[in-house]
Amino acid sequence: SLNGLWRFAVDTDGVGRSDGWWRHTLPGRREAPVPASYNDLFPDPVVHDHVGDVWYQRVIRVPRRWERQRIVLRFDSATHRAVVWVDDTEVAAHEGGYTPFEADLTDLVEPGGEHRVTVVVDNTLSWQSIPPGFVEQTPDGPRQRYFHDFFNYAGLHRSVWLYTTPRTYIGDITVVTRLDGATGIIDYQVQAVGSEEHDVRVVLKDADGTEVARAAGAIGGLTVEDVHRWRPGEGYLYELHAELRGAGDEPADAYALPVGVRTVAVEESRFLINGEPFYFTGFGKHEDSPVRGKGHDDAFMVHDFALMEWLGANSFRTSHYPYAEEVLEYADRHGIVVIGETPAVGLNAELGATLAEAVFSTFSAHTINSATQETHRQALAEMIARDKNHPSVVIWSIANEPESTTTASRSYFEPLVDEARRLDPTRPLAFVNFMSATPDNDVISGLFDVLLLNRYYGWYKDLANLAAAERNLEDELRAWTRKHNKPIIMTEYGADTLSGLRTITPTPWTEDYQADVLAMYHRVFDRVEAVVGEQIWNFADFATAPGLLRVDGNKKGVFTRDRRPKTSAWQLRERWRARR
Ligand code: ADA
Known part of the structure; x- marks a missing residue:
């Protein structure tokens, strides 16, 4: 390094x-x-x-x-x-x-x-x-x-x-896994680069290093009877050893790829991993810590995962950009479920225009345009190329809170959706839906497999009126279900909370209010069948842009920026541990 x-x-x-x-x-x-x-x-x-x-x-x-x-x-x-x-x-x-x-x-x-x-x-x-x-x-x-x-x-x-x-080398490997009863099938493709003649050999080893299957050729399949599945909570990994052999059978290049055998599917409003309904618990996160900023740090990573484990969380979203590869490798090994997201955040012309006028006193914004679309296409392709083999990644999120109610947004997203499906036909595709989108004005959700919703009832809407918030949230979730019979994951909900601020009557910004807001959402989720996941905004407080109305950053964390728990942590621990 x-x-x-x-x-x-x-x-x-x-x-x-x-x-x-x-x-x-x-x-x-x-x-x-x-x-x-x-x-x-x-x-x-x-x-x-x-x-x-x-x-x-x-x-x-x-x-x-x-x-x-x-x-x-x-x-x-x-x-x-x-x-x-x-x-x-x-x-x-x-x-x-x-x-x-x-x-x-x-x-x-x-x-x-x-x-x-x-x-x-x-x-x-x-x-x-x-x-x-x-x-x-x-x-x-x-x-x-x-x-x-x-x-x-x-x-x-x-x-x-x-x-x-070596000069002739393995440039890429793609694996796709399937299940046929107790048998696992790993379809692989090894791409060699270089001018020297070569053969491809592939050996699959289990977690103990015992060979369980082998094959020859750049494209093929490996079959494992009584396969040990990769499962949420148990990141069992095989290892696929790909080898290039030169003309005289001498080894040229070799690469070992961890492989988790699992399937992902959407059936009506259910989200299935290995054919079984899965319920997401966890967070939207950020790569964010004092001094290092977005700098990857193994100590922070392990500590964050340990805190998630302490809470009983089983998943997170890489809001709002692909995270360091070390993070996905850890999730693979530990059976943590990931929604992978492109860096397309803030592609919201309506919101951008309002913000630009209100905060920056300037013109209306045009975040949806063909140049951005091309950069977006490249970011999407590079994310899928990098992360396609991670069993932990079960959904691609193509954008966070983009404009989704105009014909311009429809023509912007259609080709990107086609491209994502061409690059990876196996994973459900989604985008994260902004709070001003409704089942009536939205024009793009039909292109996707799962509904990811960010909603702030009790905060940006119905502040300090949790009875109204509860009614409005439930009405909206039922309306989405009537319009699209698809699984719903609440990918953001929460409230800014100052650590240490307590009151007997819950008041916005207190730890008690955050706990009440989360409890309100959870009552609704438990009543609406199409809800298959809850990811709170945010795991921890994080640094924000100057210019937005924030005091020392975004305080919606269940942990502070230095990872001290707020009151709501114990409530989540009770709920999520009971679910496991
Ligand atoms: C949005 C956005 C997040 C965020 C949140 C908030 O929904 O997706 O990035 O910070 O708002 O706290 O306002």
């Missing part, structure tokens, strides 16, 4: 693209850790609220034994876009902040040599980016504005790798 401290500069340090800074050593004034967002590292508002380019640089040493190998530089993410140089040569450029990209350095670097890697990372959001935003020119300089409710953390907040493979 190339994690650790890199030289770091913001373009206001006098380091710019027009000066060709990749040809120079960055001024050594600042260093930044990778993986981490850079925003909170320095007590410097210029860095915290920076709009535009930042620079990362370090020296890499290529091991001498990598002679005649293919050498690859991999970035697990660069938010939101990056250009990479090795010495003076541009080797990669990538758009989209939450999916990986690679540069093939084979013909550029010298085994045994040292090379300078320079990365410029640009955090600017525009009408063409996913997520969308715009830059407002103010007398004090540019300010980034956007239509989503989390801070625009940026930088190299996931791992960077330098790795090697």
